[in-house]
Amino acid sequence: MNGLQASGSPYAPHTGETLEAMLDAVEADTVEALFDVPEAVRYDGEYGIDARTERETRRLVRSILERNDDLTELLGRGHYGYYVPSVVDHLADRSEFLTSYTQYQPESSQGFLQALFEYQSLLVELTGLEVANCSMYDAASALGEAATLAKRVRTASGHRVFVPELLSEGRRSTLENYVAGTDLTVETYACADGTVDLEALERTLDEETVMVYAENPTIRGTIEERLRKIGAVAADADALFVLGTDPIALSLLQKPADIGADVVVGDASVLGLPASYGMGLGLFATRESYLRQVPGRLVGASEDATGRRAFTLTLQTREQHIRRERATSNICTNQAWVALRTAIHAAALGPDGMIELAKRSVTRAESLAERVDALVGAKAPVHDRRHFREFVAHVDQPAKAIADDLERDGFAVHVVGEHELQICVAGVRDVELEAFVDALEGVL
Amino acid sequence: MGDDSAGEPLGRADPSGRSRYDQARYVRNGVYEPLLVEKDRTCVEIDDSPLPEDLTRDDLELPDPSEPELVRHYTRLSQMIYGIDSGPYPLGSCTMKYNPKFTEDVAALPSALVHPARSADSIQGTLEVLARLQDLLGRIGGMDAVTLQPPAGAAGEFVGIRVAAAYHEHNGEGDRSEVMIPESAHGTNFATAALGGYDVVSLPNDEDGRVDLEALEAALSEDTAALMLTNPNTLGLFERDIERIAEMVHDAGGLLYYDGANLNALLGRARPGDMGFDVMHYNVHKTFATPHGGGGPGAGPVGVVSELAPFLPEPRVREADGGYELFSPEHSIGHVHGYQGNWLVLVKAFAYIARLGDGGLADSSAKAVLNANYLASQIEYDVPYGPFHHEFVASAGEQDAADVAKRMLDYGVHPPTTKWPEIVSEALMTEPTEIESKETLDQLAAAFNAVAEDGDEVLEAAPERTTARRIDQTSAARNPRLSWHALEDE
Ligand SMILES: Cc1ncc(COP(=O)(O)O)c(C=O)c1O
Numbered sequence: 001m002n003g004l005q006a007s008g009s010p011y012a013p014h015t016g017e018t019l020e021a022m023l024d025a026v027e028a029d030t031v032e033a034l035f036d037v038p039e040a041v042r043y044d045g046e047y048g049i050d051a052r053t054e055r056e057t058r059r060l061v062r063s064i065l066e067r068n069d070d071l072t073e074l075l076g077r078g079h080y081g082y083y084v085p086s087v088v089d090h091l092a093d094r095s096e097f098l099t100s101y102t103q104y105q106p107e108s109s110q111g112f113l114q115a116l117f118e119y120q121s122l123l124v125e126l127t128g129l130e131v132a133n134c135s136m137y138d139a140a141s142a143l144g145e146a147a148t149l150a151k152r153v154r155t156a157s158g159h160r161v162f163v164p165e166l167l168s169e170g171r172r173s174t175l176e177n178y179v180a181g182t183d184l185t186v187e188t189y190a191c192a193d194g195t196v197d198l199e200a201l202e203r204t205l206d207e208e209t210v211m212v213y214a215e216n217p218t219i220r221g222t223i224e225e226r227l228r229k230i231g232a233v234a235a236d237a238d239a240l241f242v243l244g245t246d247p248i249a250l251s252l253l254q255k256p257a258d259i260g261a262d263v264v265v266g267d268a269s270v271l272g273l274p275a276s277y278g279m280g281l282g283l284f285a286t287r288e289s290y291l292r293q294v295p296g297r298l299v300g301a302s303e304d305a306t307g308r309r310a311f312t313l314t315l316q317t318r319e320q321h322i323r324r325e326r327a328t329s330n331i332c333t334n335q336a337w338v339a340l341r342t343a344i345h346a347a348a349l350g351p352d353g354m355i356e357l358a359k360r361s362v363t364r365a366e367s368l369a370e371r372v373d374a375l376v377g378a379k380a381p382v383h384d385r386r387h388f389r390e391f392v393a394h395v396d397q398p399a400k401a402i403a404d405d406l407e408r409d410g411f412a413v414h415v416v417g418e419h420e421l422q423i424c425v426a427g428v429r430d431v432e433l434e435a436f437v438d439a440l441e442g443v444l
Numbered sequence: 445m446g447d448d449s450a451g452e453p454l455g456r457a458d459p460s461g462r463s464r465y466d467q468a469r470y471v472r473n474g475v476y477e478p479l480l481v482e483k484d485r486t487c488v489e490i491d492d493s494p495l496p497e498d499l500t501r502d503d504l505e506l507p508d509p510s511e512p513e514l515v516r517h518y519t520r521l522s523q524m525i526y527g528i529d530s531g532p533y534p535l536g537s538c539t540m541k542y543n544p545k546f547t548e549d550v551a552a553l554p555s556a557l558v559h560p561a562r563s564a565d566s567i568q569g570t571l572e573v574l575a576r577l578q579d580l581l582g583r584i585g586g587m588d589a590v591t592l593q594p595p596a597g598a599a600g601e602f603v604g605i606r607v608a609a610a611y612h613e614h615n616g617e618g619d620r621s622e623v624m625i626p627e628s629a630h631g632t633n634f635a636t637a638a639l640g641g642y643d644v645v646s647l648p649n650d651e652d653g654r655v656d657l658e659a660l661e662a663a664l665s666e667d668t669a670a671l672m673l674t675n676p677n678t679l680g681l682f683e684r685d686i687e688r689i690a691e692m693v694h695d696a697g698g699l700l701y702y703d704g705a706n707l708n709a710l711l712g713r714a715r716p717g718d719m720g721f722d723v724m725h726y727n728v729h730k731t732f733a734t735p736h737g738g739g740g741p742g743a744g745p746v747g748v749v750s751e752l753a754p755f756l757p758e759p760r761v762r763e764a765d766g767g768y769e770l771f772s773p774e775h776s777i778g779h780v781h782g783y784q785g786n787w788l789v790l791v792k793a794f795a796y797i798a799r800l801g802d803g804g805l806a807d808s809s810a811k812a813v814l815n816a817n818y819l820a821s822q823i824e825y826d827v828p829y830g831p832f833h834h835e836f837v838a839s840a841g842e843q844d845a846a847d848v849a850k851r852m853l854d855y856g857v858h859p860p861t862t863k864w865p866e867i868v869s870e871a872l873m874t875e876p877t878e879i880e881s882k883e884t885l886d887q888l889a890a891a892f893n894a895v896a897e898d899g900d901e902v903l904e905a906a907p908e909r910t911t912a913r914r915i916d917q918t919s920a921a922r923n924p925r926l927s928w929h930a931l932e933d934e
Contacts, residue, residue, distance in 0.1 A: 008807035009800060011542045011733075011879050014814075018882035022818040031810040034817055036682045036831045041719045043712065047583040051801025054546045061795050064576075065555040067569035075559040078782060087511055089552070091518040099527035099543055101535055102739040104861075107910040108467060108853050110476055111521030112738040118479060118507075121927040125506060131926055135740065137595040140782035148639070173778035177606055181641025223499060252490065255501045267782075277570060278560035278783020279595075279741065291924065297739065301931055302920035305905075305913035309475040314920040320598070320635035321864070325644040330635035333596035333729065333744075335786075337737025344518060347480055350508035351488040362494045386495060403563075412562055 010054075071412045072432045073275060076390040076424030077219050078139060078168050078267065081275030082248070082357070083427055084341075085348050088272060092341045102297070102336070106312040107304070113311035116299045116336060119343040126250040127264045128257025129285040133296040135268075135335040136282025139244065140171040142265035143213065144178025145284060145295040145329055149263065150211035150240040151182055152293045152328070158210040158239075159183045162201070166191045166219050170278075171244075184210065194222040194383030194392070198229055205237040212237070215244035216253060220422065221365065221390035222383050223253065231260025246270045246283065247346065249388055252358035262287055271349075272341030275427070281338040294318065295329030297336075361389035364425040364433070369393070371437050372423070377444035382420060390424035392416060395444065405443035411436050465856030468523035469911045476911055477520050480507035481928045524911040525738070526858055532880055532888050534819070536835045536861040536873025537630065537678060539708050539730030541808075544799065547734070547792035556791055560783040564769050571768035574761045574784070577794040578745075584797075584805070585704070585724055586717025587747025591756045593785040597705060598632040600725025600744025601672070603757060605640035606777045607723060607748065608670045608699045610755045614775060617697065620669040624698075626655055628679065628865035633672045633703060642669060649867055653679045653829040655689060668698035675702065675719070676709045678865045678873070680816065680832030690720025699723060699752075704744075707731045708877070709813060709833035712806025716747075723748045728793040735792075743789040759784075809834070811878035815885060819876050822889035824896045828868055835875035837868045838892075845870040847903035848895050854909045855891035 014022075028034055052060065073081060092098070096111065103109040103116075116134040123132035136142040147161050161179065163172060165188040176186050189212075190200040196214055205212065212234040216224040224230070227243070234241035243261040245253070248270050256264045269281035286294060292315070300314035320327040346354060365387045372380040372393050380393035395402050399415045406413055414422035425433065470477045487505035509517065527533075533540035550556070558567050578590040594600040605623065612620045623637035624645045637644050645663050650656040654677065671693045675683045683689065693700045702716040702724030708731045716724045728734050729742030736742070748756060757780050758772035800808065812834040820827050825838035838860075840848045848870075849859035860874040872892075876885060895903070907913065925931055 009804045009811065009878055011544060012807060012811040013879070013881040014811060019814070022814055022882055025821050026814070026817040028817070031814050034813050034831065035713050035833065036684065037710070037714045038682075038684055038687075040687060041714055043586070043710075043715045043718055047580070047712075047802050047805070049580060049583070049797060049801045049805070051804050052799055054544075054799060057795055057799040058546055058550060060798055061550045061573070061791065062553060062555070064572050065553055065569040067572060068555045068558055069566040070555070071562070071566055073559045073562070075561045077561060079560055081557070081559060087515060091515065091522070093548060094519065094522040095529040096522040096525035096527040098548075098735045098737055099529045100525050100738050101533070101538055101540060101736045105526075105849065105853060105859065105910075106915050107850065107907050107912045108526040108858070109524075109738075110911045111524035114477065114479070114524075115518070115521050116738075117927070118481075121479075121481065121929065122506065124927040124929055125504070130930070137599060137741075137786075138782045140779065141595070141599070168782065170779045170782035174780055174782060177602070177778055177780055178639070180606065180609070181639055223495070225499060250501075251504055252493065252495065252500055254499060258501070274557045275559045277556075277558055277567075277787035278781070279786045279788050280782065298924070298926055300920045301925040302916045304915045307474070308471065308912070310912040310915045312915045312917060312920050314917070314924060314926075317921075320631035322631070324631050324634035325638035327631065327635040327638075330598045330602060330632050330639050331596070332598045332630075332632050333736075333742040334740040335595075336739030336741075337735070338741060340738065344514070347507050347509055347514050347517075348511065351486050351504040351506040352508070354506070355488055355490060355504055359492075359494055366494070386499070407563060407566060412559065412566065414561055 071407065071410055072428060072436065073412045074423045074428055074436060075412055075414060076426055077414060077422060079275065079278055080270045081427040082270060084272065084274050084345060087348050088341050088344045091344050092337065097337065097340055103313055106310065110311060113299050115340045115343055117311050119339040120299060122343055122346050123283060123285050126247055127285040128255040129264060130288035131291050131294060132285040133294055133298055135339045136284050136296055136331065137335060138280035138282045139265060139267040140174035142282035142284045143171055143244065144175045146242045146263045146265050147175060147179050147184055147211055148182065149290060149293050149295065151184055153290050154210045156238060158208045159185055160209045161186050161211045162189050162204065162209060163213045164189060164191050164196060164215065168219055194218060194220045194385050195224050196230055198226055201230065202233050205233060205239065207237065209237045209239040211240045211242055213242045213244065217249055217388035220383060220392050221387045222385035223388055227254055227259040235260060248354065248358050248361060251354035268342050269338050271345040272338055281335045281342060292318065293328055296331050296334060361426065365389050365391055368423065368425055368433055372440065375441050375444055389426045390422060393421050393423055395419055395421055402443055406439055409439040411439055465909055467910045470520050476524060479928055480509055480517055484509050484513065531857055532876065532884050533858040534860050534874045534876040534888060535858060536875040537705055539875060539877055541733050541877040542879040543733050543735040544796060547795045550795045551788045551791050568767055571761050573791055573794050575763055575768050577790055578761065580797050581726055581745055582747055585726065585747045586715030587724060588750040589753035589756060590745055590747045591760055592745045592790050593757045593781050594725065594744040594746055595781050595786045596740060596742045597725055597727045597744040598636055599780055600746045601632055601636040601703065602639060603746045603780055604701045604723045604725060605636055607752055607755045609640060610775060610777050611752055612669055620667055622667045623669055624663055624671040626673065626677065628677060628867050629672065629674060630678065630703065630705065653681050653867060654683050655685065657685060657688065660689065660692060664692060664696040666697065668696045670699045670701050672701040672703060674706050676706050676833045679829045679837050680835040681829055682833065686719045705730060706834065709809055711809040712802065713809060717749065723752055728789060732793040733796045734789045741786045741789050743786045743793065808878045815876040815878060815880055819874065819885045819889055822886065823892040825872060825892060835873060837865065838872040838874060839868050840870035840872055843870060843903060845872055847906065848872060850914060851895045851898055851903050851906035852891050853907040855894060857888055857891045
């Protein structure tokens with residue numbers, strides 16, 4: 001044998017004849033002879049992984065995943081399962097999109113660069129800020145990157161980063177990891193009735209504050225009504241105001257630039273991805289004045305040798321492959337293909353469709369809350385606020401028991417307190433909401 | 445070689461000036477395919493809002509194409525992209541191997557599309573895929589515990605660095621302040637160490653292109669937190685002294701980190717765990733064939749030896765009572781992602797590994813290494829370092845490597861990675877992967893060799909056959925126009 005396995009890779013096209021010719025050309029008797037691995041660290045064992053046919057592999061994965069219960073998910077808190085039109089899958093799955101690498105040769109990747117430019121433009125329109133990068137990993141890492149940016153652009157000293165006490169564990173903890181290598185410290189400010197406690201925030205901030213983070217809508221689905229004031233309080237403390245939100249919310253809610261946001265982060269894959277077990281798309285937009293400090297890749301317009309408009313990755317001296325330990329971020333591989341999906345989904349909806357989706361996120365949450373409130377043993381919403389796609393409901397019985405009962409009936413909801421459930425309408429059809437109300441009534 | 449065309453670069457112009465390769469190009473009004481917004485847009489005012497006016501925006505102005513228009517737009521854009529499915533893509537360090545189509549179908553299964561807040565009981569299937577993938581990766585890397593949370597290689601490095609920090613802290617050695625990285629390493633290594641708050645100590649290579657042991661010895665101290673290594677390194681060379689290196693780093697109290705970008709060279713041949721590495725990341729979008737998607741998403745799972753397992757990110761998945769559950773490791777560093785990373789990528793990686801099995805994985809490395817060696821033997825450019833494995837770094841010599849790359853595009857192939865690692869002047873870092881046939885490698889070699897003979901004028905004028913001609917990078921950076929709004933403001 002020449003060292004090549006009988007049960008080889010199904011994706012390597014070599015034939016016995018070409019293999020011999022190639023070995024001859026490199027003057028090796030066997031392929032093994034090409035490995036310069038010292039005996040002592042050679043691996044002679046077996047992983048013990050059986051090869052399968054494609055069909056068997058598909059069956060295997062399908063049969064494992066079938067152990068997932070088929071539940072109607074009324075789940076949100078930062079990850080949403082909106083309906084994604086077929087056109088998104090079919091276009092994004094075109095293999096040039098799927099199988100190309102980062103556009104380091106822009107002349108032969110104009111199509112992807114333009115798609116990313118259109119994605120950046122979408123975010124610029126939604127946020128009102130001048131600069132959006134072409135993706136971070138997810139909302140949590142985008143928040144972490146915002147904090148390190150705040151540190152870099154701040155002229156005075158300071159180390160305090162403030163986040164709301166109502167914040168997802170994943171975001172808060174990721175932020176803590178991103179700042180662990182700096183002198184920044186993450187602290188919380190109080191919330192009142194599901195939104196920012198403005199007076200408490202004002203008292204808390206000082207000249208050591210470099211960043212204030214708030215979300216709209218909040219993790220409990222409430223709409224923040226005093227964003228402008230929060231922005232002003234942050235500006236007074238000379239701190240960066242970072243707003244967490246998403247493209248659907250931004251289709252209706254206040255434009256971040258209008259309320260004084262310096263950076264906008266969040267999960268842009270609310271458009272483009274269905275529920276994907278938490279996989280997302282980190283949205284990152286900021287003011288032009290911070291352009292040189294932006295993390296991640298940026299696509300810009302330029303001209304080619306014929307004078308035609310052409311797109312290219314630009315300002316790469318911010319990035320790790322050029323600037324190494326002085327880069328603005330360590331990100332390399334990002335979420336480009338998800339950004340493509342988001343851009344396609346937004347274009348498929350058009351502005352009317354996006355606004356409509358946002359309005360329905362308000363009205364459907366409101367009407368579901370009313371119907372839950374009408375049930376004996378439940379009160380909703382808990383917070384006396386306006387809501388976007390989700391709300392917290394009080395239940396007289398232990399929430400965990402109710403959620404378990406609902407799960408048995410085919411519905412998943414969040415348990416967020418001993419007597420609190422959180423319920424989200426995103427992506428849930430009207431008939432399913434009907435069935436949910438009936439089921440909830442049955443288990444209360 | 446029976447076929448006359450073997451050995452001809454795909455797109456080489458014949459004497460009459462005709463070419464066999466031209467990338468698609470839709471020219472209209474001085475642009476290649478207008479932006480959607482230039483074709484059709486609407487400004488919609490917000491009215492009939494369920495919210496009071498002061499809580500809403502005024503309007504939203506966006507493209508508003510019909511579905512057929514939308515489909516044509518993105519179809520045209522896709523045609524103006526070169527992907528692995530278009531032809532050879534020997535981009536060094538990136539492992540651009542074929543992405544099996546069936547893995548897309550697996551990731552699109554409705555049962556795969558669940559919310560991360562579901563109860564563990566109701567998503568046993570998802571957790572089982574994760575647990576099984578952890579186990580497979582552990583076996584492949586020789587590691588005791590694996591987390592799947594990091595969404596890319598650089599994020600995996602970050603986990604490694606944070607785990608190292610937590611480990612040293614736990615042992616009362618939190619003042620270790622330096623991370624060592626060979627000069628020839630990837631930029632993310634340096635950037636990650638810096639993000640983690642470490643001082644970067646850059647190590648020179650010895651004249652063989654490997655870690656210089658004397659320089660390492662001199663640099664190691666009680667300040668050393670870790671050494672980050674790629675093996676084979678970015679020149680494709682196996683660090684033969686790896687056992688000695690591991691011993692030296694461990695003696696100094698540091699940890700040894702393995703950058704898994706080049707694991708495609710070693711499947712079935714060697715495991716980082718056996719070489720003395722304490723922590724590693726896997727680039728599943730390289731070694732395990734998940735699509736690069738124009739830059740991402742990928743996934744960068746991290747494996748560790750048992751001593752470091754208590755520090756891994758939370759939550760992790762494990763088997764329990766015949767099922768699977770999530771748990772938090774005792775001294776977890778917390779999260780590095782809002783949830784469990786890029787699930788849709790992970791499920792594709794699981795399917796790929798399950799399809800190939802031991803034999804297919806080992807064969808992938810064998811053929812990846814054979815292909816690199818064969819291709820190198822067929823090109824005229826000098827390859828100064830060896831013996832290399834799945835990739836080699838040639839030197840463009842007197843030519844500018846970036847120009848060489850542009851000219852290669854004209855021959856209908858994707859060029860290698862250029863100008864890195866800097867240890868080779870005008871570097872052409874080339875990694876054909878196992879998926880190319882001898883015939884395709886011959887075409888690639890012909891493209892290299894044709895360009896090697898091209899003069900400066902031709903090189904500087906390239907590319908000619910791609911959608912766009914040479915793009916002006918300087919003006920893009922000097923006058924940044926990053927959205928359609930910026931274009932209109934002009
Ligand atoms: C050697 C090496 N290390 C690390 C990385 C970073 O991996 P990722 O792009 O997945 O973050 C790369 C990616 O190109 C690489 O080539």
